[in-house]
Amino acid sequence: MAKNVTVQRIVSVLLHRVKFIILATVVMGLLFFMYSRFVIAPMYSTSTMIYVQNYSSAQRDNANTEATTSTKTESDSKKTSNEENQKIYPADISASANLAEICVTLFKNSDEMTALYDGCTVNVDVTDGTFFITITVDGTDAQKCANVANQLAEKAAEVYNSKFSYGQIGTLRQANVPPAPYAPSNMKNMLIGAAIGFIASCLISILIELIDTTIKSEDDIQEIYGIPIFAEIPDFDNQG
Template sequence: MEETISLKDIAVTLKKRLSLIALIAIIAVAVSGIISYFILTPVYQASTQILVNQKSSEQPVLDPNQVRTNIEMINTYSVIIKSPTILDKVVKELDLNQTTEQLTETITVNSEQNAQVFNLTVENEDPAQAVKIANAIGKTFSDEIPEIMNVDNVKILSPAILKDNPTPVNPKPLLNMAIALVLGLMAGVCLAFLLEYLDNTIKTEEDIQNILQLPVLGAIPKISVEDEKAPNSKKLAAKKMGSGTLES
């Protein structure tokens, strides 16, 4: 025998477990907010733009081939700027309390499409320190690249600056809480249907008819303690109501 579930059954289940679903969602949002605001450490970002271009004195007329070469060189420069050759000097210069490997993990290099510019981004828990590190890496790179590549085509286009009210890039409490709300609702709905599936108790006359495929012959009303203490007339009335539900 195949069991089917209708939209009405789904709505009844959700309505019956609505308080459970709401409770799980509220708990998920609260936990996410507490972790985002009070436990996770804010991380700030600072970026500097670096231009790859030959000096105008060497090439007075813009050469498309030279531009294409500079763009292709950005991939090589992206690797060099994160290499120990550059970062070791930055760690020593700023007396950073981190290794070169740890500093590398905080650096991101992105190149602009078909442009002779790439962005160097540094993340740090201190916004002022992030700016200082980004500018130090850019300056060290521009100073060292002529010796490393035997070219002089790198210039700091836009150094990193410290804003008045820097905003952390991570964590994002509102986004985290929104995600927690969705996950909490999904978990609550899944739990509601799981509890409904595991609940094999018989509660209504419809359950008897659906499970046993037998007609209901009668129903015995529930008599409370107050009904027992009530006058005999109320007891007789209750008995009459019970007998009236008998079906042949």
């Protein structure tokens, strides 16, 4: 006959096997930590940022020079031209943002750029509504990730100039060698292992109790057979 399972009985079983549960929790946590620390390859990530614009300084300078009136002196003309070159108009931002979206598609499908990946994972994204493109490189070698990112930024300029006869491209931020990996998280994996060990040991303890049909006390006899116990004969041999 199966034993009745109650919350009180489950708690009693867990308390009875608390040493086993603690040991299993600690062992599993240490195993997961060692696996994370010594087996899983660390992953590094770095990025470089480039920009594309639908106009170049030379194009803006020529446009401003033509618009400058002949009544101004040469120094005034140069001053006005320089001031205008530093300005970015809303129309330029919108057009450059559209150009950046096109360039992202171009860079992702360029054989010249994909040939530089060198086993790393590369992601090319544009910041929404801007003309800034981020090239992110992930891999197991920190130095290689930085080298690949910077090489891709340089190659992006070559690919752009070979496809477009207008605008300009440049680098805003070069990729640096990441000082530490972003994955795996040894502490997180250790906690996951400890949680698995704790849950598994609790389930095993409860399962063992359920399948154990031996009678350990008078309460087991009364529970299984429904017979009240009035007296108990001690086992003198086992008691010495």
